[in-house]
Amino acid sequence: MVVKFPQHFTLKPRLALWTDGTIWENWSRHESFLRSMPKWKPHQIASVAEESLRIISKTTPIHRPEFQCRGLVVGYVQSGKTANFTAVAARAADVGYRLIIVLSGIHDSLRNQTQRRLDQELAGVGVDWITLTDEATDFQEPAVADGFALTGTVLIVAKKITPILKRLNQWLGRLEGRLADVPVLLIDDEADQASINTRGNRRDPSIDNETAPDDDTAPSLTNALIRDILRKAPRATYIAYTATPFANILIDPDAKDGQVGEDLFPKDFVVQLPRPDGYTGTEELFGISAQGRDVLRPVDPADVKALKSKQRRRSEAIVARGPLDLPQSLADALLTFALVGAIRLLRGQTGKPHTMLVHVSQLQQDQMRIGAAIKEQIRSWFHHEEAEPGVLRQMFLSTLAGLGTVELPASEENILKEAVNNLARLDVVVLNSTTGDELEYDLRPGRQLVAVGGNRLSRGLTLEGLTVAYFLRTTTLADALLQMARWYGFRAGYDDLIRIWTTEGIAQWFVELALVEESLRDSITALNKAGRRPDQMAIRMRAHSKLLLTSKNKSKMQADDARSWSGENPQTILFPLYDRDLLERNLDLASELLRRHPPTQEAYGGAIAHDVPVEDIALFLRRYEGHPNSIAFQSPEIADWILERAEAGELVNWTVFVANPERERQVLLGGRPFGLVRRSLQANESIGILIDPRHEGVDLHGGPDNYRATAGFSAMSMREDRPAQQGLLLLYPLDPEPLRSPTQAVLGVALSLPWTSDGGERFVVNRGLRNV
Template sequence: MAIELPQLHALKPRLALWTDGTSWTNWSRHEAYLRSLQKWKPHQLASVAEESLRIISKTTPVDRPEFQCRGLVVGYVQSGKTANFTAVAARAADVGYRLIIVLSGIHDSLRNQTQRRLDQELVGVGVDWITLTDETTDFQEPSVADGFASTGTVLIVAKKITPILKRLNQWFSKLEGRLADVPVLLIDDEADQASINTRGNRRDPSIDTEIAPDDGTAPSLTNALIRDILRKIPRATYIAYTATPFANILIDPDASDSIVGEDLFPKDFVVQLPRPDGYTGTEELFGTSAVGRDVLRPVDPADVNALKRKQRRKSEAVVARGPLDLPQSLADALLTFALVGAIRLLRGQLGKPHTMLVHVSQLQQDQLLIGAAIDEQIRNWFHQEEAEPGVLRQIFRSTLAGLGTVELPASEDTVLEEAVNNLARLTVVVLNSKTGDELEYDDKPGRQLVAVGGNRLSRGLTLEGLTIAYFLRTTTLADALLQMARWYGFRAGYDDLIRIWTTEGIAQWFVELALVEESLRDSITALNKAGRRPDQMAIRMRAHSQLLLTSKNKSKMQTDNARTWSGENPQTILFPLSDGDLLKRNLDLASELLRRHSPTQEAHGGAISHDLPAEDIALFLRRYEGHPNSIAFQGPQIADWILERAEAGELVNWTVFVANPERERQILLGGRRFGLVRRSLQSNESIGILIDPRHEGADLHGGPENYRTASGFNAKAMREERPAQQGLLLLYPLDPAPLRAPTQAVLGVALSLPRTTDGEQRVIVNRGLRHD
């Protein structure tokens, strides 16, 4: 029996337009297969049932004589997008699609992985499936039969590369005239990779009579081949899947080429998949949900320079010294991987994949050098152990201290002994075309893998059981950076063991990417609530301070609105902790503000001053000295914006909240004592998250209790309810001890800002659409 949910009934009126009487045979069998797997919980199955039905209901009914439907499904990085499109494919077969094509990345490893899964979950349990590809063979034109003469559904899983797409295109050219009765679903996985047109479009000479088609302005080849395939199919649905849809949303909705037809803009629908239960992503690791986590580990600039220098001199290094020396931070990460692997085994997670990611360079030679260095370092540790028995246990003991509050499943001695044993189990694989190495999770499920790679680790490929990441790969593109974050996903039973070694700058990028993602998903939700199609209403995307959302040749339709902090909560998370004089100046600045505007109320864990003018807040922010590398908090720019809004009658009335916990350690500010707030270092000079969410409601009617939910205080809802005239400045005197700062306290600053009339944030919008 298929899962039935009350909330699905709202979808059925539209679904009944073209699925009345559908038996859902393939979906029911697919669902039964998933239910037989222990990892699927009932509510997760219910979600897959609901979302796959929602997506099918948004497509054009297959009984129409001709149609070209374009849609986009937005998931999360490593969050189960494959599970969703597998369920959608099952339902598509049930409603009458005769051919389903899945374009699965640009590497064999991902295509093979996807083919294997669809064979198991669809073909192996469904009815009347005909496959034209298999786990080892990509698409080749059938020599005789194509499968359309039967009643079944033909399945193709193909790489998204030009040789394969040309074969598909040639096959469809031969099938013209036979396709009128063959509805086709084309699922484009990782649809912001390769599918986007990065060139132009040839003009239509019937419209522009003076301009002949010019191959120099033709679309980029992969994009043109996909469009040409769809153009040849009378009844076609194209659904793009990605976790980073910036480029897809920024396609020109009116773009058309005189030869290959309309572009791939998702004109009919955009669906945001819900955040899966148990998912660990940007928000959990770097956003407001990251409070209390101990995830980030800084990579010293000297280590970065050593690796980069060796990359520049790689040929010289190989000749003169053999493999490069392993930097201390990478050695620490490797030891931690062996240790957390031991903890997982002692927790009973036997026969489960366990992986470490090492992503430093996209160059294959660099990857080979790093892989060899890791192999050599493991051998050196055991040689040292032979010379000095017990040395590995001593090394692991210091590593264990760095895991902080992880609950050990056995005694320390038992854990250390298992860690030594586990170090000997580590297998290093270098994932690139030169080595031919593969992950082999199915054949060797209990492997302890150190996966070294570059581009093959950047897209789609799932690293199962990933706990430790050593990540130095830089990029200027937000979508590329998110896709490289292979540590996202489901980490049941070992979520507390995730550790990421990276640079301070990359860590700060991810903190702000949490806000970028939230903004995009909110905008998609607003689109669907308004009942609009994507070609009727702009999807707004918050811009990142330092990163482009996607490459410029993929984003020709974007426009930048003026910078605004409307509805945001900027906060200081990076501090110049070694500069005692600067830290003291900030404390003096707070004292001066509080002497002029003494607190008149004690509530919600702090002291509150009311009715400050915008000018005083702007002056404070302009004089506050933050970290020179901060991107999440820019005091002078925010001050300018506040004064601009004040001239428009907004943000004219301010409250100051000073956190004042009951602590023995205190500091004198503005003539009165305040308890010091404790925050821990997440990396070199970063605390991760500053504010306590409840404090954003300290000056609202009814206080923060009005915004309490089952999961805590909803600070976003507080900002939505905040009057446009009323701003909140939050001051946090931080205990210097855990921050190792040479001063009496470290002043953290945050703002809770209402929605203002100048826009939702600095946004990127598709300039060809209505901006309402």
């Protein structure tokens, strides 16, 4: 039963320990609720059960008289983090936590959304919950502070802004002395936003008597208030949730403030949530899984210029512009949105939200101008239809041809007719503080919505049924870019209809972000497999070639690590596709290597040469010529590192694998034909991810089949099992036709490298942990 705060209460500790004897009453009720919901499948509920138990089991047992536990849970953008922390909260109540505070973003829309869900799925079905907030009301300090009259768990869902956090601190301050009986769980959603300390820490005057606390070196206010909430509770657990944890991993692990205590570094645990079934993320849209998908559409630089206001210098005012004629690329995206909405309706997906994202600029005047231009363009199209009946049908016929290979649910004529009708249904909303527009999915679930916005679309807010995105927002930060990509999520029944209009440069950023994300998740997996805490072993992150992982004031602890490729799979994703002479020289290099060491085995879709000397591998890499702008694959540096490891007795035995699919299109390498591998362009001169994950196991005992995982093959496990003496060079002769390259083949190169004794160092680490 959900009850409001009573006038008086008595704090009664509940002695439930998370042992085999724990009665999971709240979790069982929550689980039953999930089973009653048609959208939840049994295996998804089983995953939530397993992961929530794994997380609560990593926290400090609450029977200890004092503790400060810090943890981090890493999910995927728009991937069900709320479902996980709801289940964790249910289990936390069962093991004895008396106060659960959820900090849910910095906007009312996200807090209200989270409150509604927790009321429905947790407090509404659980045992003895006391809620101090509701969907319409953020936290207000109760008139009577001393008050858990029941023996249940108090739930607060609050915005992460300083006025609310000050109220929480003031209330807990009035409870001081009683909080020893109240284990506190603080769940911080979007924990890399606002929570990170971007300033300093005051000295502790009890330790350094000569130095008084200095407010000029105090932590940033939001960070200090969160730390102070935790400091006031003798038994407190803090769990940060985010899909972009770069800033959280780079918190100073030893930071303490003289007044508010230790910082929020996740010293006790980091948990990587599994990729959910049916999830569409960076890997699916820009990585190896994107091969064969027809997702990206280029936006001409002239269109970008037309849509954005110009500001020459920071000191200059932004020049207002007049009415906008909709650029062709945005008009094409709008027609595609109306068309794919018609296809969804004809597939039977009625009464469900359908959304188009238009994210061009953070400036409200740009957003208003673009929103007005979209509305005017729709009106203009229908005026044209009145003057010349059938013109819209012809426009949609061209749009349908440009949609590519999509399974159509009806005849072409019926689809075109429904597309015209659907164009008339489109609602255009501009989401910013000036307009006050809202998504209103609950009130109007079948809405065909064009959402134009900026910062409100940058984090947390879910765009339901998103298919078409027109995205030109640039940034210098990898975490911000990933959060802006609202096209991630679950797209059951219309995954094939996703289309993204963006510039080639932005698309290339996302291609590389697929590798950055993979590297981060691999490093978290390695940490947990090693049985180490985050304060005992540095989580290592691959640096992006163009973007900072997070802002400089959140990454003061970032340090470039000694360059090592231990446990890595460096691969070419960027090619000089139009330099024919260079590409031909690379093919000659491969031919020379294969003549000296001809393959002796055919397996796994390729040819394998065993026992190749390390010197020949290093020579090949040193002479291989990649794209001049490539950062991720620097073959001469890799060659030098391989020879250094060989001197230490590692990487002395090599296998060469040449992909050889059964295709009519072939190329001669080393005097024999090899089938050409098809990869498509994801951005200018980039193919996304090169390798087939199973190929990393072609030379291991039992082959790739020993490393099958739910989503395919576990390349990380292959590298972990690879002997330190054994390296693998993978060659991919790529078909030049889809790459629009004027050569007989484009040679892609990759390596699968074992963990070596130089520590498996990656590219970026927390400098406070680089020697642990």
